[in-house]
Amino acid sequence: MKKTIILGIGNPILRDDGVGIHVADELKKQIDDPNVKIDSAFTGGMNLLDMIIGHDRAILIDAVKIRDKKSGEVNMFKLGELSAFHTANPHDLSLPQAIEMAKRLGETRIPDEIKLVGINLGELPCDFGENLSPEIKNAVPKAVELVKEEVKKNYE
Amino acid sequence: MKIVTIDPITRLEGHGKISIFLDNKGDVENAYLQIPELRGFERFAEGRRAEDMPQITSRICGVCPVAHHFASAKTLDDAFNVQPPSAAKKLRELMYMGYFIYDHILHFYYLGGPDFIVGPDAPASQRNILGVIEKAGVEIGKEVIKHRAYGQKITAILGGKATHPVCGLPGGVSKGLNKDEVKDIEKMTKSCIDFAKFSLKLFDDIVLKNKDYVKLITSDPYQLNTYNMGVVDEKNKVNFYDGKIRVTNQKGDEHLKFDVKDYYNIIAEHVEEWSYMKFPYLKDIGWKGLSDGKDSGIYRVGPLGRLNASEGMATSLADKEYKKMFETLGGRPVNSTLAFHWARLIELLYATERAMELVKDSEITSQKIRNPVGEPGEGFGVTEAARGTLIHHYKLDKDGLIDKANLIVATTNNAGAITMSVRDAAKGVISKGKIDDGILNKVEMAFRAYDPCFACATHTLPGGMPLQADVYNQNKKLLKTIKQNTVEV
Numbered sequence: 001m002k003k004t005i006i007l008g009i010g011n012p013i014l015r016d017d018g019v020g021i022h023v024a025d026e027l028k029k030q031i032d033d034p035n036v037k038i039d040s041a042f043t044g045g046m047n048l049l050d051m052i053i054g055h056d057r058a059i060l061i062d063a064v065k066i067r068d069k070k071s072g073e074v075n076m077f078k079l080g081e082l083s084a085f086h087t088a089n090p091h092d093l094s095l096p097q098a099i100e101m102a103k104r105l106g107e108t109r110i111p112d113e114i115k116l117v118g119i120n121l122g123e124l125p126c127d128f129g130e131n132l133s134p135e136i137k138n139a140v141p142k143a144v145e146l147v148k149e150e151v152k153k154n155y156e
Numbered sequence: 157m158k159i160v161t162i163d164p165i166t167r168l169e170g171h172g173k174i175s176i177f178l179d180n181k182g183d184v185e186n187a188y189l190q191i192p193e194l195r196g197f198e199r200f201a202e203g204r205r206a207e208d209m210p211q212i213t214s215r216i217c218g219v220c221p222v223a224h225h226f227a228s229a230k231t232l233d234d235a236f237n238v239q240p241p242s243a244a245k246k247l248r249e250l251m252y253m254g255y256f257i258y259d260h261i262l263h264f265y266y267l268g269g270p271d272f273i274v275g276p277d278a279p280a281s282q283r284n285i286l287g288v289i290e291k292a293g294v295e296i297g298k299e300v301i302k303h304r305a306y307g308q309k310i311t312a313i314l315g316g317k318a319t320h321p322v323c324g325l326p327g328g329v330s331k332g333l334n335k336d337e338v339k340d341i342e343k344m345t346k347s348c349i350d351f352a353k354f355s356l357k358l359f360d361d362i363v364l365k366n367k368d369y370v371k372l373i374t375s376d377p378y379q380l381n382t383y384n385m386g387v388v389d390e391k392n393k394v395n396f397y398d399g400k401i402r403v404t405n406q407k408g409d410e411h412l413k414f415d416v417k418d419y420y421n422i423i424a425e426h427v428e429e430w431s432y433m434k435f436p437y438l439k440d441i442g443w444k445g446l447s448d449g450k451d452s453g454i455y456r457v458g459p460l461g462r463l464n465a466s467e468g469m470a471t472s473l474a475d476k477e478y479k480k481m482f483e484t485l486g487g488r489p490v491n492s493t494l495a496f497h498w499a500r501l502i503e504l505l506y507a508t509e510r511a512m513e514l515v516k517d518s519e520i521t522s523q524k525i526r527n528p529v530g531e532p533g534e535g536f537g538v539t540e541a542a543r544g545t546l547i548h549h550y551k552l553d554k555d556g557l558i559d560k561a562n563l564i565v566a567t568t569n570n571a572g573a574i575t576m577s578v579r580d581a582a583k584g585v586i587s588k589g590k591i592d593d594g595i596l597n598k599v600e601m602a603f604r605a606y607d608p609c610f611a612c613a614t615h616t617l618p619g620g621m622p623l624q625a626d627v628y629n630q631n632k633k634l635l636k637t638i639k640q641n642t643v644e645v
Binding site for chain 1: 196197199200212215216262266284285286289294297298301304305308320
C-alpha cells in the first residue's frame with residue numbers, strides 16, 4: 001500500500017492564497033485512512049521537501065495563476081509540468097529545485113509520484129483576510145473530489 | 157515593439173519589477189524598483205486578541221516567522237506591562253539563534269553565494285544551489301543541508317514548529333527545555349560553529365583570494381554611503397534579540413541611539429508615486445530624495461547595517477572576523493553592498509557561538525518561564541530580523557484586543573537603499589544598450605545582497621512571482637522584459 005501525503009499549501013491569512021489549506025481541512029473531515037497523511041504548509045521548497053520525504057507519493061494542493069485558464073478552474077499537474085511550484089517563501093528554493101538538489105546529494109526517499117492540484121486564481125489576493133472569495137470557495141469541493149479520486153488509486 | 161525575454165531572477169522571488177530606462181546613447185538614465193503592495197494588515201489585526209498576534213504576524217510571510225513571532229511577543233510584554241523571567245528571555249534568544257543559523261545559511265549557499273561560488277557571469281541555469289554543489293562538491297552540499305536543518309531543528313525544539321512558532325507569550329514562553337533537548341541542541345550547535353568557521357574560510361578562499369571578486373565588491377556601482385542602523389547591547393555590540401537601536405553616520409560615529417518606544421520620533425516614511433513601498437528615513441536629517449551622504453536621511457539595515465552600526469560582536473570568534481572585515485575593506489563603515497554577504501557569514505558565526513553560550517547557561521532548563529501579565533495598554537517591540545531591524549507597535553483596548561497595530565519591517569527599512577543600489581548598479585554595468593544575462597545578473601546582485609523579502613515589506617503575496625526587469629529606450633519604448641513563468645502564485 002502506498003504511503004501518501006496530502007499537503008494544502010498557502011497563506012492562511014491571505015484570502016484566496018490559502019485555498020489549498022481550506023481544501024486540506026475539508027479532506028481531513030472526509031478521509032480516514034491510515035496510509036494517508038493530511039497536513040498543511042505555509043513554507044517554501046526546502047521545508048516542503050522535508051515534509052514529503054519518506055512517502056511513496058505526494059499530492060499538493062495550491063493556488064496557481066495560469067494564463068488562459070479561468071478563475072476557480074481546478075487542474076491536476078505532475079511535477080515538472082509547471083515551470084514553478086508555489087513557494088510560500090521568497091527566500092527559498094522552489095520544490096522542483098529542492099528535489100533536484102536532494103537527488104543530486106543522493107537522497108532516495110523522494111516520493112515517486114508528486115502531483116499538484118491547482119486552483120486557478122483570476123486575481124492575486126491583495127489584502128489580508130481569512131475568507132475565500134465566492135468563486136474560489138466554489139472550487140473547493142471540486143478540488144476535494146479530485147484529490148479523493150487520486151487517493152482511490154491506492155486501492156486499484 | 158521588440159521584447160526580449162531573459163531567464164531571470166530565479167532566486168529573487170517576491171513580487172517586484174525593475175524598470176531600467178536608457179538614454180539615447182543606450183546608457184542608463186534611471187532605474188526603479190517597483191513593488192506592488194498588499195495593504196490591510198493593520199486593519200486585519202484590529203479587534204483581534206492581542207495574545208494571538210505572535211501567531212498571526214508569523215504568518216505574514218514565510219520567511220521570517222520567528223522574527224515576527226518574537227517582535228510581537230516583546231511588544232506584548234510591553235503592552236501588558238510584564239517582564240519575562242530571565243530564563244524565558246534566554247529561551248527566546250536561543251530559538252532566535254536557530255532562526256539566524258538556518259536563514260543565513262540558506263541565503264549564503266542558495267541565494268547570494270552562487271554569484272560568487274559559481275560566478276556572476278555563469279549561465280543562469282548554473283547560478284543556483286545545484287551549481288554550488290557542482291563546484292564545491294557533493295560532500296559540502298550535504299553539510300549545507302545538514303546545518304540548515306540543524307538551525308530549523310533548534311528552532312522547532314524550542315518553538316513547536318519551526319515555521320509556525322507557538323511558544324512566545326506575553327510575559328515569557330510556553331515551553332522550557334529538558335536535559336535531553338539541551339544535549340541535542342548543544343551537539344547540533346557545536347557542529348554549526350564548525351560549519352560557520354568553514355563558511356568563512358570558503359568565503360576567504362573563493363571570494364577574497366579572487367582579485368576580480370574583490371574588485372567587483374569594492375567597485376563604484378556597489379557603494380552606498382548611507383547611515384546605518386541596528387540593535388546593540390549596552391557595549392554597542394550587535395544583538396539580534398534585544399537592546400537599543402543605534403544609528404551611525406558616514407564616519408562610523410554614533411549619530412543616534414534610541415529606545416524602540418521613540419521610533420516614531422526618529423523615523424518617518426516617505427511615499428513615492430511610482431512605488432507602493434514606503435521609504436523610511438531619519439527625521440532629523442530629512443528626506444532628500446533617493447541619495448546617500450550625510451545630508452540624506454536614508455539608512456541601511458541588515459547584516460552590513462548592523463555591523464556598521466555597532467562596535468563589534470559579543471562573541472570572540474565572530475569579533476575577530478568582524479575586525480578582519482573592517483581592516484580588509486578599509487575601516488568602518490564599509491559601504492560596499494556586496495559586503496553584506498561577508499557580514500552575513502560573520503553573523504552566522506556569532507549566532508552559533510551565542511547559541512552555545514545560551515544552551516550551556518545553567519538557567520536554560522529553568523521551569524520559571526512565564527510571569528503574570530498586567531493591565532493591557534500600549535506596547536513597542538524591536539528585534540533584528542535576519543534582514544534587518546523589525547519594529548512592532550500595538551495599542552490594546554481595555555479588554556486586551558488590538559485597537560491599532562503598526563509594523564515597520566526590515567526590507568521596508570532598506571527600501572531607499574535597495575532602490576539606490578539597483579539604480580547605481582544598472583548605471584554602472586549597462587552601457588551603450590548592451591544588456592545580456594550576465595550584465596542583468598550584476599544588477600540583481602545589488603538587490604540580492606540585501607536578501608530582501610518583499611512578502612512582508614509590502615505585506616504582499618509571499619513568493620512565486622519572480623522579479624521582472626523591463627528595459628526601456630529613450631522613447632520609453634520597451635526593449636526587453638525578463639520574465640519566465642507562466643504559472644504564478
